[in-house]
Amino acid sequence: GAVVSQHPSRVICKSGTSVKIECRSLDFQATTMFWYRQFPKKSLMLMATSNEGSKATYEQGVEKDKFLINHASLTLSTLTVTSAHPEDSSFYICSARRDGLNTEAFFGQGTRLTVV
Amino acid sequence: AQRVTQPEKLLSVFKGAPVELKCNYSYSGSPELFWYVQYSRQRLQLLLRHISRESIKGFTADLNKGETSFHLKKPFAQEEDSAMYYCALDYSGNTGKLIFGQGTTLQVKP
Numbered sequence: 001g002a003v004v005s006q007h008p009s010r011v012i013c014k015s016g017t018s019v020k021i022e023c024r025s026l027d028f029q030a031t032t033m034f035w036y037r038q039f040p041k042k043s044l045m046l047m048a049t050s051n052e053g054s055k056a057t058y059e060q061g062v063e064k065d066k067f068l069i070n071h072a073s074l075t076l077s078t079l080t081v082t083s084a085h086p087e088d089s090s091f092y093i094c095s096a097r098r099d100g101l102n103t104e105a106f107f108g109q110g111t112r113l114t115v116v
Numbered sequence: 117a118q119r120v121t122q123p124e125k126l127l128s129v130f131k132g133a134p135v136e137l138k139c140n141y142s143y144s145g146s147p148e149l150f151w152y153v154q155y156s157r158q159r160l161q162l163l164l165r166h167i168s169r170e171s172i173k174g175f176t177a178d179l180n181k182g183e184t185s186f187h188l189k190k191p192f193a194q195e196e197d198s199a200m201y202y203c204a205l206d207y208s209g210n211t212g213k214l215i216f217g218q219g220t221t222l223q224v225k226p
Contacts, residue, residue: 032211032212034212034214042218043202043216043219044160044202044214045216046213046214046215049211049213093160095160097212104165105162105212105214106161107159107160107161108159109158109159110159
């Protein structure tokens with residue numbers, strides 16, 4: 001099956017700094033990738049859709065200036081959490097959908113962000 | 117508004133017993149529904165989707181538009197089925213944007 005890799009798996013950063021999370025589709029091209037956030041013991045919440053070569057589209061209530069998304073190639077999307085605060089601590093998960101009709105989305109292993 | 121509801125946080129059964137994980141949805145369009153599974157310390161993976169009408173690992177799910185449900189069933193649970201199960205709805209016309217239910221932990225006891 002197709003593989004989506006996230007890096008890093010865990011990161012700890014200081015309040016006020018920025019942190020970048022990468023999402024790569026290792027063996028397929030993905031024009032579209034998705035970023036989710038998962039709070040402890042809660043479900044996944046879609047944050048934004050990352051579109052290769054164009055701006056990301058954000059879900060209602062998600063600050064685009066806070067969560068910067070760049071999708072510079074067909075296999076890489078990055079999520080940058082800017083000026084991180086402790087309330088940004090969470091589990092961030094990306095998914096990538098193979099280009100084509102009715103295709104399956106494959107999920108990364110997730111990134112645990114802790115802001116101290 | 118679109119919504120996916122999984123009423124049970126935890127479902128505990130004995131090995132060999134039937135399993136039914138409930139999922140109800142709210143969506144005005146034609147729904148595309150999925151079940152995802154997350155085994156311990158592993159990533160989320162697709163279990164099945166309603167349009168393919170497959171049976172994966174003995175699990176089946178039937179879309180009932182009248183009851184707006186997509187319950188996941190297996191006649192005989194195995195210990196290796198123990199995992200977190202999420203029901204999800206593609207609410208954007210098959211563009212891949214998913215809304216997830218809260219998840220149900222299935223615990224299969226020996």
